[in-house]
Amino acid sequence: MPSERQIHVGSVPIGGGAPVAVQTMTKTETADxxxxxxxxxxxxxxxxxxxxxxxxxxxxxxxxxxxxxxxxIPIIADIxxxxxxxxxxxxxxxxxxxxxPGNIGGPEKVAEVIAVARELGxxxxxxxxxxxxxxxxxxxxxxxxxxxxVTAATETVELMERLDFQNFKVSMKSTSVPNTIASxxxxxxxxxxxxxxxxxxxGTKWSGSLKSAVGLGTLLADGIGDTIRISxxxxxxxxxxxxxxxxxxxxxxxxxxPVLIACPxxxxxxxxxxxxxxxxxxxxxxxxxxxxVSVLGCAVNGIGEARHADFGITGAKDAGMIYxxxxxxxxxPTGELVDRLFEQIDxxxxxxxxxxxxxxxxxxxxxxxxxxxxxxxxxxxxLAAMEKAAAEHGPDITAPAPLDEAQSxxxxxxxxxx
Ligand code: SF4
Numbered sequence: 001m002p003s004e005r006q007i008h009v010g011s012v013p014i015g016g017g018a019p020v021a022v023q024t025m026t027k028t029e030t031a032d033x034x035x036x037x038x039x040x041x042x043x044x045x046x047x048x049x050x051x052x053x054x055x056x057x058x059x060x061x062x063x064x065x066x067x068x069x070x071x072x073i074p075i076i077a078d079i080x081x082x083x084x085x086x087x088x089x090x091x092x093x094x095x096x097x098x099x100x101p102g103n104i105g106g107p108e109k110v111a112e113v114i115a116v117a118r119e120l121g122x123x124x125x126x127x128x129x130x131x132x133x134x135x136x137x138x139x140x141x142x143x144x145x146x147x148x149x150v151t152a153a154t155e156t157v158e159l160m161e162r163l164d165f166q167n168f169k170v171s172m173k174s175t176s177v178p179n180t181i182a183s184x185x186x187x188x189x190x191x192x193x194x195x196x197x198x199x200x201x202x203g204t205k206w207s208g209s210l211k212s213a214v215g216l217g218t219l220l221a222d223g224i225g226d227t228i229r230i231s232x233x234x235x236x237x238x239x240x241x242x243x244x245x246x247x248x249x250x251x252x253x254x255x256x257x258p259v260l261i262a263c264p265x266x267x268x269x270x271x272x273x274x275x276x277x278x279x280x281x282x283x284x285x286x287x288x289x290x291x292x293v294s295v296l297g298c299a300v301n302g303i304g305e306a307r308h309a310d311f312g313i314t315g316a317k318d319a320g321m322i323y324x325x326x327x328x329x330x331x332x333p334t335g336e337l338v339d340r341l342f343e344q345i346d347x348x349x350x351x352x353x354x355x356x357x358x359x360x361x362x363x364x365x366x367x368x369x370x371x372x373x374x375x376x377x378x379x380x381x382x383l384a385a386m387e388k389a390a391a392e393h394g395p396d397i398t399a400p401a402p403l404d405e406a407q408s409x410x411x412x413x414x415x416x417x418x
Contacts, residue, residue, distance in 0.1 A: 003226055004192035007123045007167055010074025010095035012049050014123075014169055014226050015194025019254050021049040021227040023196070024240040025078065030060035030067070037070055039237055044072045046238035047245050047256050050227070052076040052098060055089050064092035076125065083109035090116045098125040098171075101156050102134050107163075114165045125196055126160060127171035128152040130179065149174060149183040150190070157191050169193055169226065173200035177215040184219050194226035201231060208232040209243045217247050258284040261294040261306055266380060269297040270317040271334050279338050280313075291345070299372035301379040311345055313337045316372055321365045324348075324355045328365035 006016025014021055024043050028035040030053045043051050055061050055077045068075050076096040077089035083104050089097050090113070097117065101110045117124055133141050133152050141148035153172045160168055170193050174180045180199050188195060199208075199215045212230045219225045228247070230240040248254040262277045277295050284293060294312030296304065299321065306312045307326035314321055320337045322329045322344055332340045348355055 002223060003188070003194040005166065005194060007169055007194060009050050009076065009123060012074055014196075016226075018226065020220060020225060020248055022047060022241055022244040022248070023050045023052060023076075023227055023229040024048045024237045024244070025052040025054070025229065025231075027235050027237055030054055031057065031063040033063055033066055036063070036067060040067065040071050040073070040075075042236075042238045043241050046241040048073060048238075048241045050074045050076060050095075051237075052078050052229075054078045055085055056080070056082075058085070058088070061085050061088040061092055064089055064094055068093040068095070079104075081105070083113050086113045087116050090120055090122050094122065096123045096125055098127075100129065100132065101126055101159055102128060102152070103132060107159060110159060111163050114160070114163050117167065118165060121167070124160075124165075124168040125171060126156050126168050127173065127196070128156060129200060130174035130176070131200075145174075145176070146179050146182045146186065149179065150186045153183075153187050154190060157193065166193075169196050171196035171198065173198055175199065175201050177211050180215045181218050184224055185222065188224045195224065196227045196229070197225040198229040198231055203233060205232050205234055205239055205243075212243065213247050213250075217251060220247070220251055220253060255290040256288075257290065258287050259290060259292045260284060261292065261309060261312075263295070263297050263305075264380065265297040268300055268377075268379070271297075271315045271320070273297045273315070276313075276315070276338055280341070283338070283342055287345075289349075293341075293345075299369055300374045300377045301382060302369065302373045304379070304382075311341060311348070313341050319368060321368055323365070327357070328362055328369050329355070329357065330361040331365045331368040 002017040003015035006018060007014050012021050026036055026039045028039050030036050036053065040051055051073055053067060053075060055064065064077060074095035076098055077094035079086040079089060079097055079099045081103055086097050086099050099113065104110055128149060130145065130149060133148055137148045137152055140151065149172050153170055157170060170191065172183050172187055174183065177199055184195060184197060197216050197219055199211050203211060208231060216225065216228050228244050230243045232240050232243065245256050249256065249259060260281055265273055273295065280293060280295055292309045294306035294309035296306055296312065296314035298316060299314045303312065303323055303326050310324060312323050315334045315337055318334055319331055320334050321331050322341055329344060330340065
């Protein structure tokens with residue numbers, strides 16, 4: 001369920017049913033204008049809706065004026081400990097200021113910041129972090145870390161409301177994925193404000209992406225979360241943005257750019273699919289449309305799970321085939337598959353998203369498919385489909401004749417028919 005309330009960070013709506021916004025944070029020294037602006041432009045290009053910059057020094061607050069003026073996307077100033085910097089960031093035109101009321105020096109100083117935010121109509125992001133909960137919650141943190149986080153966040157919200165300020169979103173960060181999930185579920189039931197989600201200090205690109213996908217993906221699938229940031233230990237902030245988009249695309253919450261489908265490969269593979277997939281992925285970066293492109297390692301399963309793809313290729317040792325929406329288009333030498341695939345895609349766009357079918361080429365491709373397809377082979381896709389059907393409806397009487405026990409795929413021994 002989306003948050004009840006909505007705020008605007010610059011032109012970007014957050015919460016209240018708005019699309020989940022993608023955030024990241026620059027990793028440069030903010031006052032280094034050329035480095036910071038280069039990174040801001042890169043993350044905007046990668047699809048960030050909003051970007052946060054650290055403001056730990058006076059010169060960073062000074063630099064904000066230029067950054068805000070030149071940035072293609074809204075800027076959030078990230079402040080800790082120093083409420084005068086928060087006020088300077090607001091006056092410099094930051095579209096939002098993130099602060100943790102627990103470390104800013106007491107409610108009076110929070111009130112000073114809020115007075116300026118209210119005057120300028122600028123929202124705040126307030127929140128708590130599992131690493132810095134207030135003193136009076138230390139025992140609760142030990143006994144029940146989730147309740148401690150939620151209590152700290154709720155107390156922050158109550159402080160904002162006492163100060164008659166509602167133009168804010170809330171974040172509650174933990175390094176623990178289960179605690180991130182449990183605490184945000186609880187908090188979303190208790191407050192009407194937009195939630196910013198993230199697993200803090202998630203780790204490297206590999207482990208951090210997985211932790212974030214599990215933690216944030218679970219919450220987003222429940223409809224919880226209005227803006228997300230993937231925290232990765234990399235200097236390349238645009239990598240965080242790409243991961244955020246993959247999570248949103250996987251959940252069909254937002255669309256951006258092509259979707260690539262690729263089979264996991266198996267012992268039937270006869271060409272260098274790793275390189276082909278990497279090349280297809282690289283070339284697809286030039287397209288903005290959410291076109292679906294599939295790469296299959298072989299045609300033994302026909303077009304199989306990829307029959308809904310807008311375009312796809314399936315290869316073998318010497319030749320492969322290009323298809324569209326489950327229909328063969330042309331047979332191509334394996335080495336030319338990627339080039340021809342992109343020629344087909346470009347023609348499709350030139351014709352206003354119409355697939356051109358050359359009947360002779362399509363017939364040759366269909367013949368190649370019939371030669372390479374094996375309707376009886378127990379491919380990973382067919383096994384998965386059979387297991388799914390069996391789980392839903394019991395054994396399928398229309399399935400190919402059973403394999404003898406020693407060859408049963410269920411026993412995980414061999415996948416080919418006797
Ligand atoms: S059987 Fe499936 S997984 Fe194996 S190479 Fe062919 S398409 Fe890929």
